[in-house]
Amino acid sequence: MKNSYTRKLVVACVATLAFISLQNNTVEAVTENQVVKEKNLLELGQQYGLTIDDNKDLNRHDDGIYIEEMLQNPDKMQAVVIQPSNPKIEVTVKEPEDPAVSISSQEKDLFARLVEAEAKGEPKEGKVAVATVVLNRVDSPHFPNTVTGVIKEVVGNTYAFSPVQNGEINKPASEEAKLAVEEALTRKDRLNDSIYFYNPEIATDNWIRTREVVKTIGDHVFAK
Structure with a gap:
C-alpha cells in the first residue's frame, strides 16, 4: 500500500x-x-x-x-x-415603484417635453421640481385638473408656460426629463405644494416675487 x-x-x-x-x-x-x-x-x-x-x-x-x-x-x-x-439562498428583488398618478403615454411625453423646455440645463432635481409644480397645479382647485390642461392653460392672452407659447415644447425630451417625470409621478416629495417657479434673473413679473419661497434649485425659485 x-x-x-x-x-x-x-x-x-x-x-x-x-x-x-x-x-x-x-x-x-x-x-x-x-x-x-x-x-x-x-x-x-x-x-x-x-x-x-x-x-x-x-x-x-x-x-x-x-x-x-x-x-x-x-x-x-x-x-x-x-x-x-438544504441550501437556503435569499434573494431580495426591489420592485419598481408604482406611480401615485397615472397618465397616458401621450400625456407623459407632453409632460416630459415641457420639463425639458423649462428646465434644460438644470440638474435632475430641478427637473423633478418643475414636474412637481405641474402635478401640484393639477391637485389645486385653482388650476385645470389634468396634466394636459395645466400645461396648455391660457392666462389672459398667453399660455401659462412660455415654452408652449414659443414652440420650445415641440422639441423632444431628454432621457433625464423623462426620468424626472417618472419620479415626480410617485409623489414622494410634493415640494411643500409649490405651484410656481421662476428664474429671478430674468423674471419680469413683480407679482411672482411676492410669493412665499419654498426652495431654490439651480436657477429656479419654487414658491407657493
Whole structure:
C-alpha cells in the first residue's frame, strides 16, 4: 500500500465544500467558519477512497475540514463535490415603484417635453421640481385638473408656460426629463405644494416675487 507521503505526490483533486446545512447535526461553528465533523469525513472516505486519518493528514485538520477549503484526494482524478442538504439562498428583488398618478403615454411625453423646455440645463432635481409644480397645479382647485390642461392653460392672452407659447415644447425630451417625470409621478416629495417657479434673473413679473419661497434649485425659485 502506498504510504501517505507517496500519495501527496500525486496530483490532488480539488472540490469546494459549500452551503452545509445549518440544520445538519454534523455541522458546527468554529470561530467564523463551519467544519465537517468526523462522521462526515468517514462518509467521504467511504465514497472517495480516503480514511479519516488520510483526510486529517492531507487537509491539515484535526477534527474536520473547513468549509470553502480544498479537500485533497490524491488517488482520485476527479473533483469531490459535497452538495448542500438544504441550501437556503435569499434573494431580495426591489420592485419598481408604482406611480401615485397615472397618465397616458401621450400625456407623459407632453409632460416630459415641457420639463425639458423649462428646465434644460438644470440638474435632475430641478427637473423633478418643475414636474412637481405641474402635478401640484393639477391637485389645486385653482388650476385645470389634468396634466394636459395645466400645461396648455391660457392666462389672459398667453399660455401659462412660455415654452408652449414659443414652440420650445415641440422639441423632444431628454432621457433625464423623462426620468424626472417618472419620479415626480410617485409623489414622494410634493415640494411643500409649490405651484410656481421662476428664474429671478430674468423674471419680469413683480407679482411672482411676492410669493412665499419654498426652495431654490439651480436657477429656479419654487414658491407657493
